[in-house]
Amino acid sequence: MSEKRPLYIIAGPTASGKTSASLDLAEKIGGEIISCDSMQVYRMMDIGSAKITKDEMRGIPHHLIDVLDPKEPFNVYVFLKLAKEAAEGIYSRGHIPILTGGTGFYIQAFLYDIDFKENSGDLSFRKMLEKEAAEGKKDELFRRLQTIDPESAETIDRHNVKRVIRALEYFHETGQKISEHNREERQKESPYDFRYYVLYRDRKELYGRIDRRVDEMMEAGLLQEVIKLKEYGVTGDMTSMQGLGYRQLYQYLEGRMTLEEAVERIKTETRHFAKRQITWFKRERDVIWVEASREDLISVL
16 A cells, blocks of 8 residues: 555646546545646636636545735646645545546646745846847747757747746756756656546547537636726736737737637637647656546546
């Protein structure tokens, strides 16, 4: 019998069915759910993040949902602090944490208890890159990443400027690709006795689900949600506005594209995002791949 504490993970690309699977698993094992999503953490951002509602929770406690103001930054450091606090509370109640979401970077950080340290030395290189990004050279920064670390470029969203800059900065500081660093971290032994499930679907089916979900979000009032956030004072450069759906509709409100173009871009970029998520999870070890569309899904979890 392992002395390590138990941990379950339900991961997978967007629209793969993680929410339903995690609820079923929580009922089966007596678990509580820790959201591993970079957008659901924000209040006022319900539709675009596909946030679970109180009625849908089946009475199962959920953590890291609606805990930050959309003007606040959110990153792996904040996630680890909040997630570890939530996990300790769950264990103290005699329950099992179920980490649920599609942000593989956050999952890896929690699973292997990675100690991230901010750059405490010379910040001049980072500031130089941030200045370039502010001057409209974001694509140039991403092309630079593709040149020095193509593996990272496959899993980092080109619009996620902070992660692009961090990867360039890491290479500048250490001479090592951050993808190599991540690979080394994956070789660490986890302090948890874990089961890491990744849901998958046929690619055509998944993309169809993504397109339908975007249409449903628009019908549910996603544009109005973004308008309210803008009126609240959330700006396009804030972390919360980098999320899929929010970023494109904010650009529409700024007159940078038509609404039809924005919706089509949400669908296209979400499909690309799902592909990057799958690429990330394929590189993780000790993963159990489960077909999400199978009728007896809960029996294999």
